[in-house]
Amino acid sequence: VLDEGKPLYIPDFKLHTNSEHKLLYKMGMRRSISIPIKVDGIVVSILSAASKTAVKNDDSMMQVLGAMGGIISGTLERIKTNDKLNYQANYDMLTSLPNRHMFYSHLNTLCDDPKSSFFSILFIDLDRFKEVNDALGHQAGDDLLCLVAKRIIQVTRKQDLVARIGGDEFVVLINNCSSSLTKKTAERIINSLSLPFHLEDGLITIGASIGISTSSAGLSNADDMIKSADKSMYKVKSKGGGDYL
Numbered sequence: 642v643l644d645e646g647k648p649l650y651i652p653d654f655k656l657h658t659n660s661e662h663k664l665l666y667k668m669g670m671r672r673s674i675s676i677p678i679k680v681d682g683i684v685v686s687i688l689s690a691a692s693k694t695a696v697k698n699d700d701s702m703m704q705v706l707g708a709m710g711g712i713i714s715g716t717l718e719r720i721k722t723n724d725k726l727n728y729q730a731n732y733d734m735l736t737s738l739p740n741r742h743m744f745y746s747h748l749n750t751l752c753d754d755p756k757s758s759f760f761s762i763l764f765i766d767l768d769r770f771k772e773v774n775d776a777l778g779h780q781a782g783d784d785l786l787c788l789v790a791k792r793i794i795q796v797t798r799k800q801d802l803v804a805r806i807g808g809d810e811f812v813v814l815i816n817n818c819s820s821s822l823t824k825k826t827a828e829r830i831i832n833s834l835s836l837p838f839h840l841e842d843g844l845i846t847i848g849a850s851i852g853i854s855t856s857s858a859g860l861s862n863a864d865d866m867i868k869s870a871d872k873s874m875y876k877v878k879s880k881g882g883g884d885y886l
Contacts, residue, residue, distance in 0.1 A: 648703065649675040654691075665691050674703055676710035680717045688713065733805040735783055736790035744804035744812055748863040751816060751856070760816040761823040761855040764870035765793070765830065767809040768848035768882040777842050785845065788838050796829035812870075820855065827851045827885040835883065850877040851885035 651657065651673045654666035665673070670691040678686040688710050690702060731743040739747075751757045767789065774782035786809065793803050793811060802814040813830070815823055830851060837844040852874030854866040873886040 647677070648707065650703075651675075669693050674706055676703075676706040678710055678717065679714050680721055685717065686713075736787050736805050738790050738794075738811075739802060739804040741804070741806040744802065744806060744814065745863055747802055747814055748866065751814075752862050752866070757856065758817050759819065759856055760814065761818060761820075761853060762866055762870050763813040763815070763823070763827055763830065763885070764852040764854070764867065764874045765811040765813070765834075766850050766874050766878065767834070768850055768878075770809040770847055773845055773847065777840070777845075781840055781842060781845075784840055785838055785847070788840075789834060792833045793830055796833045797826060801826070812867075820857075823853060823855065824885070827853060831883065831885060848883045850874050850882040852877065853885060 651662065654662040654671060654673070657663070662673075670693055673689055673691040675687050675689040677684045678688055688706055690706055692702070731740060732738065733740045748762065751760050770782070770785070773785060786805070789809075789811070790803070790805060793813065797803055797813055798815075800816065802816075804812050804814070806812055813826065815826060818826075831849060834847065834849040837846045839845075852870040852872065854860065854870035854873070856866075860866045860869055877884050877886050
């Protein structure tokens, strides 16, 4: 084990009981040098080199491995940074759901593909969320949004895209579906979100209103489909919510 992530020099495998060192010794190896590979100061891997001949602790091999370890660490850190930036660009940081950008990207792809089969979107707006947020505070509101996200995922298919596009607004993109499946999915979401939520302050009951838009309605692009679903959702809201249209 590397001590505090420092390079490790083993002068003679014969004196070690470690199974890996014993195996290397049987293969004719005598000594080794190990260099830690770090990402953000944390050791994530080890770069090792074994030798059949004498290797001094200050041998050039240490310098070579050190340089290689630095290159590998730098590369891994850049990959991690790029992955983080990509995640932030495509996912909602609160719920870990895809965000507006990713949702529009998938929806635009379906709208632009003449071979796309029937697909639909559910525009979900929570009922009475503002009252909960105002009465219990933003932390309770954030906790509630995370629970809502989990429930929507539980009642939709794995291939459906569930996204949070802002505030208390969620959308579900349902591809390769029928009108009947779309309505049944909306019903499951309505029923699930009408059940009480357990927060630190106790049981909270909200509900949801859903507007539906389908690819068979003559809508030509993503914006038109979103606007149509949003309009239907507000019609549901005007009638008291807790339903879909």
